[in-house]
Amino acid sequence: MTSCLLYGYGAYGISVPAAFSANRLSLVDRGFVYAIAHVRGGSEKGWRWYREGKLAKKPNTFRDFIAASEYLIEHGWSARGKIIAHGGSAGGTLIGAIANMRPDLYAGLIAEVPFVDVLNTMLDETLPLTPPEWPEWGDPLRDAAAFRTILEYSPYENVRAQDYPAILALAGLTDPRVLYWEPAKWIARLRRMRTDRKLIAFRTNLEAGHAGAAGRFDRLQEVALAYAFAFKVAGASLDAGPDTQSRRRRAAPAQ
Secondary structure, X not given: OOXXXXXXXXXXXXXXXXXOOHHHHHHHOOOOEEEEEOOEOEOOOOHHHHHOOOHHHOXXXXXHHXXXXXXXXXXOOOOOOOEEEEEEOHHHHHHHHHHHHOHHHEEEEEEEOOOOOXXXXXXXXXXXXXXXXXXXXXXXXXXXXXXXXXXXXXXXXXXXXXXXXEEEEEEEOOOOOOOOHHHHHHHHHHHHHOOOOOOEEEEEEOOOEOOEOOOHHHHHHHHHHHHHHHHHHHOOOOOOOHHHHHHHHHHOOOO
């Protein structure tokens, strides 16, 4: 059954277009399906779509991603245990939440600079970026309902004793938005609490911030690391398919 890399974000009203990316050809050439889940919290279907995925309605973001995963399975695009979920930053909240909610659906999870310690960060008003984030996530210091909502889904607080998919988490040492210790403590808790022995990998780029490696080729190495993880946990070959190889041979200049 076909493996699938499913990407999601779902925050701040940001739309994720179904745009072309040459990087994804390395997945498709190896038999992957690539999909984008337009979950609530983005504005792909209008501003109401955004409002339905923030504050008290934030859990809709996670339920939508799970529903998109189940749709791909139901319609034969992939299968249970063959989907690798991918998200970063606020999309990392999504990845951490679905890890706790439906770990059975996924072969692996890729979380880049993931915002996974939502409750503790939103409680710390001394962090310069916390007060401006309250309109998106809620103010748990002054709003008991916001505290309960965030506590219900915050990835770090909801790690529990169960089997988890394989996980790759990436952080940047100088990241001012998602401080590197958020994914670090999340991964530590996962390793302590999980009931399986699947791969849980964590890498901190000592020369990067929130956007990852700055250089073009350094960034491509990070993409390659994420895709290699996807190939490994999906049991896919790193070699491109025969059709791609034959096209490359036909395109090669005569010697």
